[in-house]
Amino acid sequence: MAAVTPAPREPLMSVRGLSRHFGGLKAVDGVDFDVPAGQVRAIIGPNGAGKTTFVGMICGRIPPSAGTIRFDGADITDMPAHRRVLAGIAYTFQITSVFANLSVRDNVALAVQRRHVGGKGGRLSPRAFAAEIDAALARVGLADRAGETAGNLAYGHQRLLEVAMGLALSPRLLILDEPTQGLSDAEIDGFIGLVRGIAGDTTVLLIEHNMPVVMALAERITVMDQGRVIAEGTPAEVRGNRAVQAAYLGAPVDA
Amino acid sequence: MSPAAPHGRVIALHLAVVALLFAGEFVLPAYHHGVMARIMVLAVFAMGYNLLFGYTGLLSLGHAMFFAAGMYGAGLTAYHLGWSVAAAFPAGIVAGAAVSAGIALLALRTTGVAFMIVTMMFAQVGYLLTLYFGNWTRGEEGLTLAPAARLLGPFDFTDPATRYFAALALFAVVLFLTLAVVRAPFGRVLVAIRENEERTRMLGYDTFANKLAATVLSGTICASAGAAYALLFGYFGSTFATVAYSILPLLWVLVGGAATTLGPFLGTLAMYYLVDISNDVLNRHFPNWDMSYLGTVGVALVLLVLFFPKGLLGTLRQRWMAWLP
Amino acid sequence: MAFGPHLLLAALEGLVQAAVLALTALGLSLVFGVMRVVNVAHGEFFMLGAVLAWGVTTAVSGHPALGFAAALVVAPLAIGAVALLSERLVLRRLDYNPEATIVATIGLLYILQQAALTFYGPEARPVVPPFNIRLQLPWFGYSAYKLSVIGASAVVLAATWFVLARTRIGLVMRATQYDRETATAFGIPVERVYAGVFALGAMLAAVAAVLIVPISQAHYLMGADPLLLSFIVVIIGGLGSLRGTVVAALLIGLSDGIVSVFFSPTLAKIIATLAVALVLVFRPQGLFGQAAR
Numbered sequence: 001m002a003a004v005t006p007a008p009r010e011p012l013m014s015v016r017g018l019s020r021h022f023g024g025l026k027a028v029d030g031v032d033f034d035v036p037a038g039q040v041r042a043i044i045g046p047n048g049a050g051k052t053t054f055v056g057m058i059c060g061r062i063p064p065s066a067g068t069i070r071f072d073g074a075d076i077t078d079m080p081a082h083r084r085v086l087a088g089i090a091y092t093f094q095i096t097s098v099f100a101n102l103s104v105r106d107n108v109a110l111a112v113q114r115r116h117v118g119g120k121g122g123r124l125s126p127r128a129f130a131a132e133i134d135a136a137l138a139r140v141g142l143a144d145r146a147g148e149t150a151g152n153l154a155y156g157h158q159r160l161l162e163v164a165m166g167l168a169l170s171p172r173l174l175i176l177d178e179p180t181q182g183l184s185d186a187e188i189d190g191f192i193g194l195v196r197g198i199a200g201d202t203t204v205l206l207i208e209h210n211m212p213v214v215m216a217l218a219e220r221i222t223v224m225d226q227g228r229v230i231a232e233g234t235p236a237e238v239r240g241n242r243a244v245q246a247a248y249l250g251a252p253v254d255a
Numbered sequence: 256m257s258p259a260a261p262h263g264r265v266i267a268l269h270l271a272v273v274a275l276l277f278a279g280e281f282v283l284p285a286y287h288h289g290v291m292a293r294i295m296v297l298a299v300f301a302m303g304y305n306l307l308f309g310y311t312g313l314l315s316l317g318h319a320m321f322f323a324a325g326m327y328g329a330g331l332t333a334y335h336l337g338w339s340v341a342a343a344f345p346a347g348i349v350a351g352a353a354v355s356a357g358i359a360l361l362a363l364r365t366t367g368v369a370f371m372i373v374t375m376m377f378a379q380v381g382y383l384l385t386l387y388f389g390n391w392t393r394g395e396e397g398l399t400l401a402p403a404a405r406l407l408g409p410f411d412f413t414d415p416a417t418r419y420f421a422a423l424a425l426f427a428v429v430l431f432l433t434l435a436v437v438r439a440p441f442g443r444v445l446v447a448i449r450e451n452e453e454r455t456r457m458l459g460y461d462t463f464a465n466k467l468a469a470t471v472l473s474g475t476i477c478a479s480a481g482a483a484y485a486l487l488f489g490y491f492g493s494t495f496a497t498v499a500y501s502i503l504p505l506l507w508v509l510v511g512g513a514a515t516t517l518g519p520f521l522g523t524l525a526m527y528y529l530v531d532i533s534n535d536v537l538n539r540h541f542p543n544w545d546m547s548y549l550g551t552v553g554v555a556l557v558l559l560v561l562f563f564p565k566g567l568l569g570t571l572r573q574r575w576m577a578w579l580p
Numbered sequence: 581m582a583f584g585p586h587l588l589l590a591a592l593e594g595l596v597q598a599a600v601l602a603l604t605a606l607g608l609s610l611v612f613g614v615m616r617v618v619n620v621a622h623g624e625f626f627m628l629g630a631v632l633a634w635g636v637t638t639a640v641s642g643h644p645a646l647g648f649a650a651a652l653v654v655a656p657l658a659i660g661a662v663a664l665l666s667e668r669l670v671l672r673r674l675d676y677n678p679e680a681t682i683v684a685t686i687g688l689l690y691i692l693q694q695a696a697l698t699f700y701g702p703e704a705r706p707v708v709p710p711f712n713i714r715l716q717l718p719w720f721g722y723s724a725y726k727l728s729v730i731g732a733s734a735v736v737l738a739a740t741w742f743v744l745a746r747t748r749i750g751l752v753m754r755a756t757q758y759d760r761e762t763a764t765a766f767g768i769p770v771e772r773v774y775a776g777v778f779a780l781g782a783m784l785a786a787v788a789a790v791l792i793v794p795i796s797q798a799h800y801l802m803g804a805d806p807l808l809l810s811f812i813v814v815i816i817g818g819l820g821s822l823r824g825t826v827v828a829a830l831l832i833g834l835s836d837g838i839v840s841v842f843f844s845p846t847l848a849k850i851i852a853t854l855a856v857a858l859v860l861v862f863r864p865q866g867l868f869g870q871a872a873r
Contacts (some may be wrong), residue, residue, distance in 0.1 A: 057456065061453075080461075081457060082457075082459050082460055082461050082462070083459075083461075085458060087458030091457055093454075097445060097451060097454045098451070098454065099451050099454065100451075101450055102446075102447075108442070109460055110443065110444070111458050113444075114459045114460060115445065117440045165458065170457065203392060311605060316682075344766065361857075361858070361861050364861050364862070365860060365861055365864065368682070371618070371679075372857075373620070373857050373860050375854060376853050376854075376860070377854075379853050380854050380857070383846055383850045384850065386846050387844070387846045394834045400813055502686055507656060509683070509839050511830060517743075541698075549694040549697070550690065550691060550695075552690050553688065553690025553692075553693075553694060554685075554687065555687070556683055557687035559683075560674065560683045560684045560687070561670060561673055562686070
């Protein structure tokens with residue numbers, strides 16, 4: 001793998017005709033989607049739009065009914081989920097899924113371990129290993145809670161732990177599924193700063209309902225409704241888009 | 256999962272246990288010699304089971320088939336082919352590895368209750384096969400190995416002292432092997448799979464491959480116990496393939512503390528003497544009641560799972576000694 | 581005897597086995613389906629039914645039919661009580677956690693076996709059938725009692741189906757099976773339903789045992805085979821599907837009967853167990869059940 005990101009000719013991730021049917025229900029219906037490397041891209045849309053199913057297919061948790069996914073120059077449509085993580089895609093769960101019985105520290109350790117044992121990072125001395133864990137925790141502001149049992153954390157802090165684990169994998173593409181849910185305003189500000197800090201090196205795909213967060217972070221927004229992409233553009237463009245307004249407010253689109 | 260445990264303290268504790276057992280040979284009265292030798296071999300069985308149940312979180316009800324694979328692998332080659340101990344023992348281990356790999360590839364496609372039932376059924380097939388091929392295995396009656404078959408160079412396993420030290424050697428090797436595995440990255444991944452398999456997968460781990468490795472390692476260790484049992488004590492039969500020998504290691508691990516390195520040994524030791532003593536007591540007071548170990552095992556299981564699910568060392572670790580591996 | 585009649589005889593024997601198996605397996609299936617727990621002690625409820633039947637029939641003097649009728653009433657009720665006690669004392673405290681329940685019911689299995697061994701003894705004892713009429717078919721004579729077992733089982737199965745499909749109690753049970761949380765939200769006393777289902781499962785096994793014990797014998801280890809066969813039926817027939825249970829019981833009972841006549845019973849068991857394990861591996865919803873929600 002090249003150590004230097006190639007000049008942005010091909011997008012980091014490219015999706016064509018991605019679909020997922022559940023019986024008669026089309027959760028995701030023929031979506032085309034490109035993300036250039038280094039971008040912070042938001043996916044928004046009303047509940048049930050298919051956002052989580054869509055990213056579920058990208059990270060490999062849900063098999064697609066049709067379509068292809070290309071990542072970092074390779075076709076990953078048939079690649080199992082765990083290998084996509086090794087290829088550079090990290091996903092934080094919409095419904096928090098940490099190791100509740102393990103300490104915060106041990107949670108992050110598993111992510112760090114993945115990168116260095118059998119992953120792309122080299123072997124680490126125990127001290128360097130511990131240092132990486134500390135760094136990952138410090139980045140999300142959980143350093144002082146390292147010894148606590150993850151299940152005892154407040155909901156918002158568990159979500160930050162999820163983000164820490166995702167970051168510890170040093171992914172090329174970090175998918176954040178409703179990361180600010182349950183966070184206080186101060187924590188949300190911290191989160192915005194965090195994402196701004198990693199943008200550029202890491203490509204971020206952000207599913208969010210919190211509009212101020214989306215407007216603050218996103219360089220480009222994709223809007224989904226009923227399994228399809230109904231709009232895509234800069235925050236300003238999307239804000240003024242009638243179809244988007246109709247999808248959210250239910251009003252008919254003006255002729 | 257223990258925090259970064261002081262390496263020295265952990266090693267010292269395990270060495271102390273082995274040293275104590277070593278000294279036991281000289282200090283214990285003759286009856287307990289034989290008992291301890293058996294307990295150490297069965298504790299190896301329990302340690303193998305603990306790796307899959309305690310650490311990886313997979314409850315198998317069919318581990319008797321791995322124990323029996325080792326037992327028959329060693330016993331049949333020694334009895335019918337005249338293989339020496341040096342060849343029969345590895346034969347048992349290879350048989351165990353093969354069986355556990357084959358079973359794992361099928362059984363690991365299921366989880367939870369289905370996994371329990373599937374493993375139980377495969378083990379039942381194994382037991383029935385030992386009966387079906389009774390011409391070679393003599394079924395329930397079993398086969399006894401001639402004393403000549405139980406020699407390893409200068410070591411004669413018909414001698415109680417040699418048997419004891421052989422059992423201790425196997426026990427020590429497997430104990431430290433288990434310790435190494437659970438403190439290695441692989442061990443941490445197994446615990447992660449137990450705690451949250453989906454999350455572990457999404458951190459980039461191939462959970463199927465890891466579970467497969469854990470099952471084969473577990474099965475092979477249990478097979479080594481079976482092979483040792485046949486060669487050291489000179490007898491093997493279908494009884495060891497019955498479902499009781501799938502439930503006993505579960506019981507021993509639960510008593511001693513699942514997901515602890517020393518728990519399996521403590522559990523085997525405790526249950527053995529508990530059954531022994533309670534049998535004595537009960538048969539003295541109720542001589543016509545035909546008390547067998549059944550009732551004690553049953554009551555122990557129910558009480559354990561209701562009030563004491565973490566077992567001896569598990570509770571100890573939770574309350575006072577968080578560094579216990 | 582010519583092959584045809586021999587086959588018919590084997591089929592009849594298989595039908596009798598299937599009839600008893602259907603009842604036993606239905607008990608297991610209901611518990612498995614509604615409570616989502618595996619009761620490994622189910623075979624012991626069966627065994628206790630047989631042992632109690634022996635106890636009642638030996639205690640009641642006079643015509644064997646009297647003693648048998650008494651057993652048919654007393655045994656299921658007593659076993660139901662034992663089941664209720666176990667459910668309340670143990671299973672409920674474990675919150676029906678699948679793994680813990682399996683371990684606990686294994687313990688229960690050993691306790692019940694030990695109790696039978698202590699109070700009943702290690703011998704196998706026969707029970708006199710309620711009547712001794714032989715039906716004369718063109719090729720061989722056949723016990724009318726065995727035929728009545730098939731009939732009795734059909735009646736109990738039909739009654740159970742009726743309760744499940746047409747009564748309010750059955751509706752409550754099916755609702756709890758389908759979605760425990762929603763059932764609670766609707767005010768259904770889930771814990772009482774569970775207790776009732778567990779008792780019902782045990783009683784079905786006890787009835788089956790009382791029916792079969794005049795044909796076989798009562799022995800403290802006789803619970804193992806029915807347990808294994810019931811598992812096989814439930815897995816092949818699919819969880820909580822009464823139709824699947826009956827069809828699978830017919831399949832297993834008939835094939836076991838026929839295969840055992842022509843092949844070694846051990847080999848028959850090997851093939852059956854292996855087949856079931858593979859079904860569970862490759863088609864976990866069985867042949868009739870729905871895939872897990």
